[in-house]
Amino acid sequence: MMAVTKLVLIRHGESQWNHENRFTGWTDVELSAKGRTESKIAGKILKSAGYKFDVAYTSVLKRAINTLWYILTELDQVWLPVEKSWRLNERHYGALQGLNKAKTAAKYGDELVKQWRRSLAIIPPALTIDDQRFPGHDIRYAKLTANELPTTESLALTIDRVLPYWKENILPRMKNGERVIITAHGNSIRAMVKFLDNLSEEVITELNIPTGIPLVYEFDKNIQVINHYYLGNADEIA
């Protein structure tokens, strides 16, 4: 049998603002009751499939951090080293953060809103830096440089800040034989998946990541992707 290194990626369970259909981005909202249940189920699925991890990565947003905690609780691995980074945050949604997605689509049209949400390069409307939603006002981002602090992000800009973290922090641990779990966000995971699967712009535009379903990547000994699949119930994933 060829030696296989596995990586588990998982989008946080449903958040309060997923539930309310609001643009979230870097807004630090809680998991909903459904999201907490999804997170526990994800942990049970990983447990019953025999997963154990050596290190965990997550963002600095509580919906991803708490999802990880529920999973590690099910695995009886809450002791696991966890590294948190803003680089795994959701894409920053600029001036859209807080707005209702359906109302925004009614105002600006479905096509533009789809481009803001799913295209690679289209950048949502930006915040100004005096806006309370600008991350420069939040002490958790105090060490970021002026260039790193976003006022909005496209998927392409998200990829630009996720990939260095992947290459410099996560990949070396995998090369070292460590089993890695990452709990993150719809668009920070799309950023990693685009890179791992070398997806075209057309394909990534149509790709959605479901909440709370473990996505497993298998790598060969040279850390090249050989396979990927979701764990769990096929109907729920669809």
Ligand SMILES: O=C(O)[C@@H](CO)OP(=O)(O)O
């Ligand atoms: O609001 C957000 O931050 C994200 C994830 O919920 O939304 P979208 O589905 O548009 O990527």
